[in-house]
Amino acid sequence: MYTFADRDEESVSLRPEATASVCRAYIEHGMHTLPGSAKLYYVGPMFRRERPQKGRYRQFYQIGAEVLGASDAPAIDAEVLEMLLVLFNRAGLALTTLSINSIGCKECRPIYVELLREELRKVKDALGPDSQRRIETNPLRVLDSKVPEEQPVIEKLPRIAEHLCSACRQHFSELKDELNLRHISYEENWRLVRGLDYYTRTTFEVTAEGLGSQNAVCGGGRYDGLVELLGGPAGVKGIGFAIGTDRAILSIQDSGKAPNPPGLAVFVAWMGMKAYPAAVAIAKKLRECGLVVEIPAEEMKFKKSLGLADKLGARYALIVGEDEAASGVFTLKRLADAEQKKLSENDLLEYLESEKRQ
């Protein structure tokens, strides 16, 4: 979290994420009295202080969703993941991998963490300085070390899946059943952890291609203890995710599947000042139909006009010369295949209206 003093010496902090904020809103608005689980989402800018790198900016954007309520049914976790993957799919974010893990609860995790710490101490000499430090501060973090030399050592460490209590073990097992029910493919990653104590059980992450070393586009998990920790009612469970919007966009762009923005539909190629009034009039009517229209502000040579229409990526050129202005019959040219037809104003509007829907 980035905290600093502003001009009035007031201490200001920039929010690094929104889950806690959502929990506070849940508490403040008494949402535990709402029927069923509260299903919430947010979109907004967040801030971090670290040096920027690819897909990791000091001001970044997150899209998040949270489910809060009395139930911690595995089906809720699975539904959250289902929604997330549907969203990615619709957005054209392909080649993603969903990793899941369970990090236990306040009963079983501390026991595992101690065990892990003891095992880490035995192999301390094989680890780098960062990991050595983390043995005491946050042993779980050693698991996501990227140092190549440490990998064989880490692979031999005790795994949390083998040390979950029976309730957590069952929850994780049921989660996998629920995911299968929804035909969601995933891989288990026993090294996927969260650093803070209020995180429980399910953790997950979605990674995508084209992002360098920062390849997670979404992270999330269960945080059954957080609402109570923040002063809310006991027994409220929660799960949610946050999408790194900047990274998701980078990955979509990289895959070349970005949807095309609505392009220029009609370029009004007019010739001669006698045709100009008719051109302006029809351009206005086309715009009223919701079409994106470009009309040159100054007279230009006809060849140049069509050339400009092409360069601007217009789908159609509407030709308005003296003949058209006099007869009221326009010439519409489709630029992709050079096919053109003559249409009265009404026919033109009708034709473009039907084209628009395709």
Place this chain on the structure above:
RNA sequence: GUGAGCGUAGCUCAGCCGGUAGAGCAUCGGUCUGUGGAACCGAGGGUCGUGGGUUCAAAUCCCAUCGCUCACCCCA
């Protein structure tokens, strides 16, 4: 916070051991006065990130500074 790399035309970049800045693409005009994409010809566009230093002379060498990129750290 740590490490590495990079700032030259709108974009991508070249510019060897210092000698007053270049290409491709893009833009604009012409060949071409009612039918686009091509080709050819021509034009415009730069305090070489900024400040200082060395030198007869600095885009080039030195120092500082700002910005950007990638990675580490961190990841609530």
